[in-house]
Every structure is written in C-alpha cells, then in structure tokens.
Amino acid sequence: MKYMLMLKADPQNQQDRMPTDEELNAMGRFNEQVIAAGAMLAGEGLHPVETGSWVSYDGEERVVTDGPFAESKELIAGFWILQVASKEEALEWARRIPITSGAVEVRRVFEVEDFNQENEYVQQEVKWREEHEGQGRTA
Amino acid sequence: MARGTRGPGPHCVTKHDAVEAVWRIESSRVIATLVRLTGDIGQAEDLAQEALVAALEQWPDSGIPKNPGAWLTTVAKRKAIDGWRRKSTLRDKYHSIANEAPDAAAPDDLIRDDLLRLVFISCHPVLTQEARVTLTLRLVGGLSTEEIARAFLVPSPTIGQRVTRAKRTLAAAKVPFEVPDPRELTERLAAVLEVIYLIFNEGYAATAGEDWMRPGLTREALRLGRILANLMPREPEVHGLVALMEFQASRMAARTGPDGSPILLNDQDRTRWDRLQIGRGVASLARADALGRARGPYTLQAALAACHATAPSAAKTDWHLIVALYDALAALNPSPVIDLNRAVAVSMASGPDAGLLAVDRLAGIGALAGYHLLPAVRGDILARLGRWGEARAEFERAASLTRNERERAMLQARADGAPAD
Numbered sequence: 001m002k003y004m005l006m007l008k009a010d011p012q013n014q015q016d017r018m019p020t021d022e023e024l025n026a027m028g029r030f031n032e033q034v035i036a037a038g039a040m041l042a043g044e045g046l047h048p049v050e051t052g053s054w055v056s057y058d059g060e061e062r063v064v065t066d067g068p069f070a071e072s073k074e075l076i077a078g079f080w081i082l083q084v085a086s087k088e089e090a091l092e093w094a095r096r097i098p099i100t101s102g103a104v105e106v107r108r109v110f111e112v113e114d115f116n117q118e119n120e121y122v123q124q125e126v127k128w129r130e131e132h133e134g135q136g137r138t139a
Numbered sequence: 140m141a142r143g144t145r146g147p148g149p150h151c152v153t154k155h156d157a158v159e160a161v162w163r164i165e166s167s168r169v170i171a172t173l174v175r176l177t178g179d180i181g182q183a184e185d186l187a188q189e190a191l192v193a194a195l196e197q198w199p200d201s202g203i204p205k206n207p208g209a210w211l212t213t214v215a216k217r218k219a220i221d222g223w224r225r226k227s228t229l230r231d232k233y234h235s236i237a238n239e240a241p242d243a244a245a246p247d248d249l250i251r252d253d254l255l256r257l258v259f260i261s262c263h264p265v266l267t268q269e270a271r272v273t274l275t276l277r278l279v280g281g282l283s284t285e286e287i288a289r290a291f292l293v294p295s296p297t298i299g300q301r302v303t304r305a306k307r308t309l310a311a312a313k314v315p316f317e318v319p320d321p322r323e324l325t326e327r328l329a330a331v332l333e334v335i336y337l338i339f340n341e342g343y344a345a346t347a348g349e350d351w352m353r354p355g356l357t358r359e360a361l362r363l364g365r366i367l368a369n370l371m372p373r374e375p376e377v378h379g380l381v382a383l384m385e386f387q388a389s390r391m392a393a394r395t396g397p398d399g400s401p402i403l404l405n406d407q408d409r410t411r412w413d414r415l416q417i418g419r420g421v422a423s424l425a426r427a428d429a430l431g432r433a434r435g436p437y438t439l440q441a442a443l444a445a446c447h448a449t450a451p452s453a454a455k456t457d458w459h460l461i462v463a464l465y466d467a468l469a470a471l472n473p474s475p476v477i478d479l480n481r482a483v484a485v486s487m488a489s490g491p492d493a494g495l496l497a498v499d500r501l502a503g504i505g506a507l508a509g510y511h512l513l514p515a516v517r518g519d520i521l522a523r524l525g526r527w528g529e530a531r532a533e534f535e536r537a538a539s540l541t542r543n544e545r546e547r548a549m550l551q552a553r554a555d556g557a558p559a560d
Contacts, residue, residue: 085163089164092164
C-alpha cells in the first residue's frame, strides 16, 4: 500500500531562510534510510506557502488568490509517497522524520486494488485467508 | 512527530503492529549482521527472532527505542554470547563479537556490506530457484513465512519447509558469507536479478492457473530491486531491472478489463498508466545508461518498455527504435520469442507486408511450433491486410494452443469477429 506523508507548514519550515547544513544533512540521512529500505516512491519539498496561490471554484467562476494566507498551518510544506506494508510502517517512518516541531499528516493513497474487489485474485486471497486463519505468525 | 511521543503514555501505546512495522524495516540488516557474526543463517534468524520477542515484551512499556535496529542487534548479540557461554564454543566466537562492543551501532558501510552478502547467499547457486526466491523474500524482504505463503497461495508449512531445507543446504555446502569476487560477480549478480525478476513476473503474469496479477508480489520485487540498486549503484543492470519493472508495473491498472480479461498493450487506456511510476522508470534507465557501459539484457528491455511508456499512443510510438532495440537484444540473447516480438515491431514500423515476411521467415524455422502467439501475431497481421479467412484460421489455431482460459476466449472472439473475405 501507498501512504503519503504530508509535512505541515510550520514557522520553522516557513522561515525566510534556507535550511542549515545540519538540518539538510539530517533530512538527507532520513531520505537515504527510506531509499535504502526500498520504500521511497517520491518526496519533494515545496517553496514557502506565501509564494503560492489558491484557485477557488464556484460554479464556472475561478478566483485566484495569492499568498500569504491566514491559516497556513493546514497547508503542506513538503511530502513523501512511500510504499509500505501497513499503516504502522508509514507511522514508523513518520516518527523518524528529523524535525523538532510541527506535524506530519499520514494518509493512505488509493490504488487499483481498492476498486477491484470483485477480481479473482482478491477473492482468491480472501479464500486463502479464510482457510489459513488462526495459524498465527511464524515471522 | 516529536521523539517524546515514542515514550509510554495514555496516548501512545506501542502496539504489536508497530513493533512488526519496525521489524519489517530493520530485520534484514539485523539478520545480515548476525549472519556475519555467527556464520550460520539458521542461528542468525533464531537470535533475531529472540530479539523480536524481547521487543514485543519490552517496547509496549518502554516505547520504541531511538535506534530500534541497533537495539535489536544488541539484544541478539547478547543472546548469542549467553548461548555460547553455556556451550563451550565461546572462545572462538567470542572474539568476533567482543571486537565489536555489543552496544555500539555498526557503521553504515559495514551494515550495507552485510546486507549485500545476505542478498548473495540467499540467491546462491547451490539452492534451487524456488529456495532462492523464498529465502530472498524472507531474509532480504523481511516477509514472514505466512506472508510468503499468501503471496504464492500455498500453505505456510510448505514455505517453512522450504526455508529449513535451504538453510540446511547452505550449511552443508559450507557456503561462505561473502560478496562474490569480481571474476564471479557478473554471473552471481545475474542469478540475483533473475530471482527478483521471477518474483516480479509471478506477480505480473500469475502462473498458478490464474489470469489476474498479484500486485503484492510485483511490489515486493520492486522493493527488493530498489534495495539492491542502493547497495550496488555501480551495476547498470540492477538499475535496468528496476526500470523494466517500474515500466511494466506502471501498466497494471490498464492491463485488464472490468471482467478480468487481458487488454493488449496497443489497446490499453494510456491515461490509466501510472505516470509517477513511469517517471521512476525513466530515472532508473537514465542511471543505468549514465554508467556508460554497453546495455545488458534488462537495460535493453527497459529501453523497449520506455518506448511504449513514453509514447502518447500506439501509432505515435517509435517503432523503428523498437526494431533496433530488439535487434540488439537478439544479438545478446538469441531467442525466437524475441524474433517474434521484433516481427510485430517491423509490422508497425514498415507495414503489415514487411511484418508478414518476418513472421513467415520465423514460422519456416519451426522453432515456435506449438507456441500460440505465433499464429496470434500472424492472424493479427493478416487481419490488417484484410485477408480475413486466413486471419480467422490463425486465430482459431492460436485459441486451440493457449492454456490460459482468458486468452483462449479473447482469441476465439477475434476469430468469430473476422468478417467473411
């Protein structure tokens, strides 16, 4: 399954300065760890929220609003898309992100299997699970 | 999230699942280190397992430690020393472990080397192909016996036996825990890539009587490929294999219709191809080519897949380049199946007449007698030439030769749909 880790905009990452070498190195080490585990699908950092714009929709109407915005805390400053085996694994990666304030939102990404519950493979796996239920984990 | 939330507290209970998530991330490196120290995969796995049990007992109260991989390795090393103390093998073994203070985290480079050795021992030539696949998924992929069983749709005990037998074979053959020397490396690496691609194909073109794909296996293969690309960044074929798998997997959503029937590449809805994945494929292919060596078979296949993946439509595909890439692939790896694919590309690049000539030349050799795709391709080209009667006969022959039900139905439908000449 795929998870998206969204780094929320926060005074620390929205300051008008480039990250320090130390911060860059720490993030680099984290990213290396994710890559070495084969889990990294994508990861990008975004320019400060205030340099972005909003496009809002009302019927056929489009209104473009330039930053800065009042509630920038809910906006994202960067993201990772990870291939993981469980939500817990996504959370474990999120715990390892080297930041000291703010928040990261962890959300599952829709994939093709989510829409194909009728297909034979999914049904076969359901059957397999029923047949093998209760055998327990043997790691 | 701040480190503080790792600790115990009403809002932060470390559950069993969270410990297993750490295990999936860390287990291969823990086991790799232990194999180096003990020289025995079975023992290494047992020790790692004991460390996992300790984590399951302790982490719910203490929280997940700051460096969980080092924690697991340290606990396992202590258990190893305890075990050796009880027996009398301590003296020999103690040196290797004592030289490395049990609490010190091993340097990253050493862990990487150990992991690479683990990859090579899991795909060692003394093992059967089946054993290599199982051991790689288990030791390098960190999958449980049950997860592997589920992926291959066989009972767990079967997988458990495969693992036990494989360990016994490695121990009996006294296989050293090492990266092959440069003289052997190409051949041994080819075996590793073969195992990964086999896992991928088992997921992509499920052979166990099924017509559907097993996305779980294709993703595990891709993960293994990416891990290996990180361990061996100077080997172009590793990047080539990753690129090939990315391109193929990018089409998974478009490969079957709502009823599970296969959809041929040229008929696929390209808007359903995963663009992010195609981008990763392009990047991996570029990494392979940037190493400046002649393209190997995986890189060539990746380049072929890239032609399709980056073309806006079947008609706008660079079929001449595809013909040239098949020529290069055939020169490296002569095979009538490659020649047949080349003939299809010729028919797209230079028209159905040229394609028919190429197919008939192949049919004349007889190497593909009984292979259903030969009449299927010939039927397709004849249909494009408007020679419907001959096309129908070829589709019927192809339908009678395939063992895949879905494919048979599709070919029969094409035969039935052919208008009278």
